[in-house]
Amino acid sequence: MDLANEDRRLLCEQFPRASTYHPDWVVESVSGGANALWLTEWLTAGLDLKPGMRVLDLGCGRAASSIFMRREFGIQVWATDLWFGASENAQRIRDAGVEDGVFPIHADARSLPFAAEFFDAIVSIDSFVYYGTDDLYLNYIAQFVKPGGLLAIAGAGLMKEMGDAVPRHLREWWTHELGCLHSATWWRRHWERTGILKVEVANSMPEGWRRWLDWHQVVAPGNAVEIKALEADRGKNLGYVRVVGRRQPDAKLSDLNMSMPVQYTREPLLRSGPDQRALTGGANSPSKRRAATRRTKPQSGRHAAS
Numbered sequence: 485m486d487l488a489n490e491d492r493r494l495l496c497e498q499f500p501r502a503s504t505y506h507p508d509w510v511v512e513s514v515s516g517g518a519n520a521l522w523l524t525e526w527l528t529a530g531l532d533l534k535p536g537m538r539v540l541d542l543g544c545g546r547a548a549s550s551i552f553m554r555r556e557f558g559i560q561v562w563a564t565d566l567w568f569g570a571s572e573n574a575q576r577i578r579d580a581g582v583e584d585g586v587f588p589i590h591a592d593a594r595s596l597p598f599a600a601e602f603f604d605a606i607v608s609i610d611s612f613v614y615y616g617t618d619d620l621y622l623n624y625i626a627q628f629v630k631p632g633g634l635l636a637i638a639g640a641g642l643m644k645e646m647g648d649a650v651p652r653h654l655r656e657w658w659t660h661e662l663g664c665l666h667s668a669t670w671w672r673r674h675w676e677r678t679g680i681l682k683v684e685v686a687n688s689m690p691e692g693w694r695r696w697l698d699w700h701q702v703v704a705p706g707n708a709v710e711i712k713a714l715e716a717d718r719g720k721n722l723g724y725v726r727v728v729g730r731r732q733p734d735a736k737l738s739d740l741n742m743s744m745p746v747q748y749t750r751e752p753l754l755r756s757g758p759d760q761r762a763l764t765g766g767a768n769s770p771s772k773r774r775a776a777t778r779r780t781k782p783q784s785g786r787h788a789a790s
């Protein structure tokens with residue numbers, strides 16, 4: 485290659501595997517968040533993914549992370565997303581030559597079409613904050629990973645919890661939904677207190693805020709507000725976090741989808757008083773309506789015989 489004309493966008497020593505992918509392909513796959521390949525390389529570094537493993541890529545966006553994991557580790561990936569369609573992702577997967585091992589699925593993370601304990605690992609890149617902060621969600625998602633399997637997430641987050649006041653230098657950029665961003669310590673507690681997972685990794689990316697800025701300068705150089713916020717913050721609050729937990733074989737998951745018997749038995753609403761009418765004689769009660777009909781029935785004349 486002519487080194488003088490080499491496209492150096494997105495080349496990064498921190499991410500040697502991701503740096504081999506063409507910057508045009510990476511930029512075309514942008515799904516509104518971070519550089520999916522950088523985060524996936526960082527997250528998967530300690531996962532020990534082996535060929536043939538079944539992995540759910542939850543909230544995969546345009547499936548760049550799914551294609552990357554298939555190519556780099558030989559695993560089978562169920563590329564699952566809500567905002568991006570399975571047909572578009574199928575084309576990208578086919579063009580990348582990995583349709584034998586990446587399966588595009590359109591589904592909501594809260595209503596997944598998979599069998600219990602189907603996956604060896606669940607990976608989620610810059611997506612888990614959209615649903616995973618719900619206190620009950622871990623109990624739901626954990627059913628899809630085998631006991632002893634992994635749940636691993638990476639994405640934009642905080643270096644420490646902020647409290648109620650957003651720092652002055654972030655206020656122009658901040659919007660209320662960014663309240664879903666949390667620190668690695670927050671995630672550790674959120675998962676470990678359930679007893680469902682044992683957290684093996686919970687930390688932030690070294691120089692993560694710089695990578696966030698580098699990426700932004702390539703894909704959204706016109707977004708001056710976010711760039712200004714990152715430059716002013718210099719990693720004090722903003723960066724990337726990752727958390728890896730292992731499903732504990734002895735942890736019992738609760739069945740939150742219990743169906744109750746459908747049977748209605750009519751009972752008085754109140755103990756006593758005029759509101760007993762609700763059941764025993766209110767103007768609209770069935771018995772009162774029947775009585776009223778009888779009283780107003782004509783007793784003579786044209787309708788006498790009716």
Ligand SMILES: C[S@@+](CC[C@H](N)C(=O)[O-])C[C@H]1O[C@@H](n2cnc3c(N)ncnc32)[C@H](O)[C@@H]1O
Binds near residue numbers: 513517545
């Ligand atoms: C910021 S994008 C990141 C996409 C991709 N993982 C990446 O890193 O480029 C967030 C993704 O989360 C997905 N997402 C949000 N809520 C979801 C839900 N309830 N179920 C499934 N996916 C969801 C969106 O469809 C979107 O693609």
